[in-house]
Amino acid sequence: MKTIFHLTLLLLFAVSVSVAAEEAPLKLGLIGLDTSHVIAFTQVLNDASRENHVPGGRVIAAYKGGSADLESSASRVDGYTEQLVKEYGVQIVSSIEELCTLVDAVLLTSVDGRPHLAQATPVIKAGKRLFIDKPLAGSLADARAIAALAKEHNVPWFSSSSYRFYKSLQELKQQDVGEVRGAISYGPASLDPTHPDLFWYGIHATEALFTIMGTGCQRVTCFVSDDFHVATGEWEGGRMGTLYGLRTGAAPHRVTVFGSKAVADQQGSGDYAPLVAEIIQFFRTGVPPVSPDETLEMFAFMEAAHESIRQGGAPVALDEVIRQSE
Secondary structure: HHHHHHHHHHHHHHHHHHHHHOOOOOEEEEEEOOOOHHHHHHHHHHHOOOOOOOOOOOEEEEOOOOOOOHHHHHOOOOHHHHHHHHHHHEEOOHHHHHHHHHHEEEEEEEOOOOHHHHHHHHHHHHOEEEEEEEOOOOOOOHHHHHHHHHHHHOOOOOOOHHHOOHHHHHHHHHHHOEEEEEEEEEEEOOOOOOOOOOHHHOHHHHHHHHHHHHOOOEEEEEEEOOOOEEEEEHHHHHHHEEEEOOOOOOOOOOEEEEOOOOOOOOOOOOOHHHHHHHHHHHHHOOOOOOHHHHHHHHHHHHHHHHHHHHHHOEEEEEEHHHHOOO
């Protein structure tokens, strides 16, 4: 009896240690301290007193990064770095390679999409699971290169705007409107000369559109004015999705979905916590909540819109811009 009792105790101890190990917070690293997202993500993860706290991971180290030729990056990186160090005790390291030796997984948060391929490469080669904040890259070619490199090294990754996981948008997605026949997504779409049109800020509204429409877009037609950036995509089966990028005046974000049984509107906004929760779940499981295929199709959509503008509003096939990016 004593032997059975001792074996039972040992088994219970082993199970409790295993559970504790599974629940131990992941050690997380940041790359690129030039966006308010690094503060928002760290607050949600590291401050257990916050109402929207997400357990399961803790930011412990970061690589500053920053882009000297992008004012919105260069002017902010030192301030956010100082805040992370003073308020959260985050260790600043001198290289991405060093960062990878200290952490379990990485959030690539550089506001500038152009260096993302170079910054993601050592993370992928180190075998670390990777979240890449919007935009995934500064070009369709770089976006495809990141996906190819991760596939080569069998490293799970995903990229997403926080818009996709807003409670209000997820509730809209769950509404019973019947067969989804189309959608309109509108939101801010300010431009920056360093990135193609929608890549800079229109990525948010683009992601919201794809959250409802999913993959299967075949061609895009786009027109612009001083106030608007309007891109309409034709999906398989005759479905239509339209993006209204708002460049002046009020710029709220909202989605309307057109179904075979009803029309429904997004109600309200959201915050970063749902995205952060998805990131932690992904880091634990290695299963991305957004497929690489969908993310790459979004970038092909934006590139096709860019090409349509260059062609005076002619429809441009996604296959065409994908071939051009090879």
